[in-house]
Amino acid sequence: MTNSPMRRLWIGTAGAMLLASAGALAQQAAATKSAEIVIENFKFVPATLTVTPGTTVTWSNHDEEPHNIVNVDQPRRFRSQAIDGGEKYTFLFDQPGTYKYICAVHPHMEGTVIVK
Amino acid sequence: MDRDKADSPGASRRGLLKCMAWAGTGIVWSVVGGVPRGLNLTDAAYAAPADGFTFVQISDTHIGFNKEANPDPNATLQAALDRIAKLPKKPAMLIHTGDVSHLSKAAEFDTAAEVLKSVKQDIHYVPGEHDVIGDDGKQFFERFAKQATPARCYSFDHAGVHFVGLTNVLTFEKAHAGGFGSEQLEWLEKDLKGRSASTPIVVFAHVPMWPIYPQWGWATEDAPQALSYLKRFGSVTILNGHIHQVVQKVEGKVTYQTAFSTAFPQPKAGEGPAPAPLKVPAEQLRSVIGVREVAVAPAHSLAVTDITLA
Numbered sequence: 001m002t003n004s005p006m007r008r009l010w011i012g013t014a015g016a017m018l019l020a021s022a023g024a025l026a027q028q029a030a031a032t033k034s035a036e037i038v039i040e041n042f043k044f045v046p047a048t049l050t051v052t053p054g055t056t057v058t059w060s061n062h063d064e065e066p067h068n069i070v071n072v073d074q075p076r077r078f079r080s081q082a083i084d085g086g087e088k089y090t091f092l093f094d095q096p097g098t099y100k101y102i103c104a105v106h107p108h109m110e111g112t113v114i115v116k
Numbered sequence: 117m118d119r120d121k122a123d124s125p126g127a128s129r130r131g132l133l134k135c136m137a138w139a140g141t142g143i144v145w146s147v148v149g150g151v152p153r154g155l156n157l158t159d160a161a162y163a164a165p166a167d168g169f170t171f172v173q174i175s176d177t178h179i180g181f182n183k184e185a186n187p188d189p190n191a192t193l194q195a196a197l198d199r200i201a202k203l204p205k206k207p208a209m210l211i212h213t214g215d216v217s218h219l220s221k222a223a224e225f226d227t228a229a230e231v232l233k234s235v236k237q238d239i240h241y242v243p244g245e246h247d248v249i250g251d252d253g254k255q256f257f258e259r260f261a262k263q264a265t266p267a268r269c270y271s272f273d274h275a276g277v278h279f280v281g282l283t284n285v286l287t288f289e290k291a292h293a294g295g296f297g298s299e300q301l302e303w304l305e306k307d308l309k310g311r312s313a314s315t316p317i318v319v320f321a322h323v324p325m326w327p328i329y330p331q332w333g334w335a336t337e338d339a340p341q342a343l344s345y346l347k348r349f350g351s352v353t354i355l356n357g358h359i360h361q362v363v364q365k366v367e368g369k370v371t372y373q374t375a376f377s378t379a380f381p382q383p384k385a386g387e388g389p390a391p392a393p394l395k396v397p398a399e400q401l402r403s404v405i406g407v408r409e410v411a412v413a414p415a416h417s418l419a420v421t422d423i424t425l426a
Contacts, residue, residue, distance in 0.1 A: 042390035064183045065392050066219050068249055072289055081250040082219035085183060105245050106391070107288040108333050 036060060037111065039067050039083075039103075044111035051093060053115055058090045059083065067103040079104075168416075169275050172200050172207040173320070173408040175357030176244065176377030179228040180218035185380040185393035186401060189218075193231050195425045196378040196407050200235075203409060208274060209237045213357035213375060214244030214285070214322030216260065220251065225259055240272070244322040244358060245285040252286060267299040271307050277412055278311060280304065282321040284336045294323030294336035294358075301338060305345050316351040316416040324356045326365055326372050329385035334359055346370065353410070353418050359391070360405075362422045376406035376422060402426045 033055040038045045040062045051057065061067055064085040071077045077099060080089040093099070093115045103109040177193045178186075186192060200207065217224035232239060241260040243253050253268065261281070263270045268283035282304070287295035296304070308317075319325070325342065327335035336342075346352045352370040360377035361384065381394045381404040396404055403426035411419040 042392070063390075063392060064185070065390075066246070066249070070289055079250065082221070082246075084219060102289060102292070104288050105249060106333060107292040108331060110292075 032056070034058060037113075038062055039109075042067075042103075042106055042109055044109060047110070048112045048114065050114040050116065053096055054092070054094055055115070056090050056092045057113060058088050060088050061085055065106070067105055067109065069101050070104040071099055071101045073099065168411060168413040169208040170203070170205050170409055170411045171209045171211060171274075172203070173211045173213060173355050173357075173375050173410065174200075174378055175213040175322075175375040175408075176215040176360055176379055177212070177228060178215055178218045178246065178377065178379040179231070180221060180224035181379055181393075183393060185395045186405075189379040190227060190231055192402070192405055192425065193228075193378050195402065196405075197231070197234060199423060199425055200407055205411070207237060207409065210235060210239040211279075211281075211320050211355065212239055212241045212260075213320050213355060214242050215246040215357065215377075216241065216244070216256070217247055220247055220249040220255065222255065225255060229259065240279065240281055240320070242281045242283055242321055243268075243285055245288060248285055253283070265303060267297075267303045269296075269300050269303055269307075275412070276416065277316045277318055278308075280307065280317065280319045282319060282342070284321045284323045284325070284339075287337070288333070291337035293330055293333045294321075294325075295338050296321075296336070296342060297338070301341050301345075304342055308345050308349075311349075313348050314350055314416075316353070316412070316418065317346060317349050318353045318355065318410075318418075319346065320355040322356065323358045324363070324372065324374050325354050326367075328359065328363060328374070332385065332391045334385060334391070343370065351416060351418065353420075355408070355410075359385075360394075362408075371418075371420075373408075373420060375408045376404070376424065378405055378407065378425070381405060 035049055035051050035055055035057050037049055037057060037059045039059055042063065059069055061083045066082040066084045068082055069080040069089055071079060078091045083089045093113060096115050099113045101111050174196055178189050181189045216228045243256045247253060247256040257264050268286065269281060271278060271280045282296060282300060284294035284296050287297050323336050324334055325336045325339040350369055354370065354372045356374045359374050360380065360382035362376055363374045365372045382391050383394050403424050406422060406424040409421045409423060
């Protein structure tokens, strides 16, 4: 797979060097692309998050109850340990796709990360 | 939802009548200690086991929980054990219906085992969803339920009563609620086959085995199939935890009951945004957590007494 974060970082850096004025491009190419999903009142907010490949998604648990993040695909792409109230979990999405997940402690909690 | 189902006996007239009807065929239900008493049959509950035996259900100890609803679940578990030690009749065994730990951490299981080692009787455990986070219960079964089959269930007999421990917290991802899975259901069918219909059966599992409030996962998806194997028996007592409050339902010869937590209460079904720990003033906590004594009379009628820690 040529679209690894490192390779895109290199391309991005080269692109930024060539296009000194293209600040936005340099920013987008940084390997630290990130997005956040807040867990509040037993809901994932936003319930559907769309990001570009190479984005690190952080789930922040604002509830007092612990939650976890379990991808429902077979084979499973990601599964966190318990995320207690006030704790976070991060996962780097480097492959395009639609990833549905639940909290296995409270399985009525569902969310989706779309990577494209 | 049918709110009547979520009411504890005494909270509604219909609940009271249901219980009285069942009392006539063998089960006596009562609540002791700070909770409104639905039935004035407490004496009967204590009298019943004269020549039978009793056992105790504890549930949802949540060792590792450290939030406002109960900053010290170790102390309330200890208080529960102290309360059990004071029961007039020494229980033959304890049953723990899961959520031993809060986050499935090894240190939490260590602490739970440390507090519970003062119990002289056998403790029969089934896991809650808080005990299987991240490892499908590997640690839990190694430490607390080695006797479980690969399908994560087991059974044993005591004084003519057949006890069945089931796991309904490993299929949450598929069911969006509790579930046993086909392997366990096959095991249950075989386990019950050939037993006399007069054998009293006690089934214990974490998540309620009837749909109390599926929106919060307070249900077991494939419980109807389990019940299809159980319904030919004359006395079936189903003991669950998970919802941190006492709720009862009677359906023919089957009684379902959820138990208090020893750690903290939860809201009634559908009250508030989520089944989160319910905060009550510290001085009230022990009146909304507790343990359950089940008395089995020689004629194999069962009497259930829920006892708060107040």
